[in-house]
Amino acid sequence: MTSTVMPEPTTAVEGRADSIQKVSIIISKGSLEGIYPGLIMANGARMEGIEANVFFTFFGMDAITKKRHNAIKVATVGNPGLHIPTLLGAIPGMSAFVTSQMKKEMEKLDIPPIPEFIEMIADTGAGIYACLATVDMFKLKKEDFVDHVTDIITVGEFYEMAAGGEIVFT
């Protein structure tokens, strides 16, 4: 009979600091509930003195697009977390109604509307980046973005920038 010796479980990754120094957050979804978590995490990182970069890709890019950033809505169809039957969620105006309710609740907690939030995060010194592949796909130009966008970058440049820190995908 042969016995195999299992390797010792790894308890800590060598060379890793016990505090986070840098985060790179990817925002890929264009709904209200898809965008806010990443923004809150980016702002929260800066509040802790952690370096932060936010990378917007696919529909997440609506958050930094002038034409769209004021009209971000909660998805009321196909969103089981809302506990609204799909057919009800599809009624015209439902998404607008749920969005305005949610915005009211967020205002109470001092969570800013998306355009203001992006400006605030940029002011904390975090980098705001748009994904080049999506920019090309959606045929967007630099002028289509809000002024706080630092740059349009490739995936490779994103990884370069993220080196040595944590990457959070939302």
Added chain:
Amino acid sequence: MTATFAGHQVDVDHEGYMQKPAQWNKEIAAEMAREVGIETLTERHWQVVEFVRSRYLETGSAPSIRSLGKESGVPVKELYKLFPKGPAKLAARIGGIPKPRGCI
């Protein structure tokens, strides 16, 4: 748990935030600032520290970074220049109030 700042013994939590705002004074603030890497508290630093402290004493909670930027008279960009390691947290610490627990 207690710690001594500028010769005054005060109650602190395990991270060094003061638990009894009444024990605070400006000498303590100056020493706490040096500990977090701020050599001299300028007039602008004081403006933020005093705003955070008085908001806490009035309402029982420290202001969010959003209201700090809007109401303290010091915009967000400058807040981070004054307190690079996090304005809301550091101003609370230097202002002698418990650590803020807000997410915004």
